[in-house]
Amino acid sequence: MKTIALYPGSFDPITNGHLDILERATNLFDHVIVTVAVNKEKKAVFSGDERVKLIEACIANKAWGKDVEVNQFTGLLVDHAQKMNADTLVRGVRQISDFEYEFRMALTNKRLAPNVDTVFLMPDEEFTFISASIVKEVAYWGGDLSSFVPENVAMALKEKFKDRK
Numbered sequence: 001m002k003t004i005a006l007y008p009g010s011f012d013p014i015t016n017g018h019l020d021i022l023e024r025a026t027n028l029f030d031h032v033i034v035t036v037a038v039n040k041e042k043k044a045v046f047s048g049d050e051r052v053k054l055i056e057a058c059i060a061n062k063a064w065g066k067d068v069e070v071n072q073f074t075g076l077l078v079d080h081a082q083k084m085n086a087d088t089l090v091r092g093v094r095q096i097s098d099f100e101y102e103f104r105m106a107l108t109n110k111r112l113a114p115n116v117d118t119v120f121l122m123p124d125e126e127f128t129f130i131s132a133s134i135v136k137e138v139a140y141w142g143g144d145l146s147s148f149v150p151e152n153v154a155m156a157l158k159e160k161f162k163d164r165k
Helices: 016-028 048-059 063-067 077-083 096-112 132-140 151-160
Strands: 004-009 031-037 068-073 088-092 117-121
Touching: 004 016, 004 077, 016 031, 016 048, 016 063, 016 088, 016 117, 031 048, 031 077, 048 068, 048 151, 063 068, 077 096, 088 096, 096 117, 132 151
Parallel strands: 004 031, 004 088, 031 068, 088 117
Antiparallel strands: none
């Protein structure tokens, strides 16, 4: 039976840490669906469609990219997981504070959908400090993004913040 996992997040923007988790998830599951959470209440730098395109470009030339699908959703995550026939959610955990939040969410999701499990993966040590909010701050002030995000994402961020002055 084919194993399908859902890797949800805002991915605003996707970082090297996200990609590290994604690559390792493809080693654990036959098919991984990266699903961009679109929350109209939050002010995102990139639209849902832009985030999907950035992610697709990041994985296009990866050997494991053929095992990945990218989409977006609004609503309850477990509803989307069931719609996509995924029985596992993949969540990245960088530090203890991430785990506390993610643990509560995993318990809530398990209550809502007992057939959907959550797997926590830690990024490689070199990516544990990277967050999308840090990346956006560095981008806003024109800093070097090369160690935080892929080149296509860095270029898109520079374009977004070029008129910040």
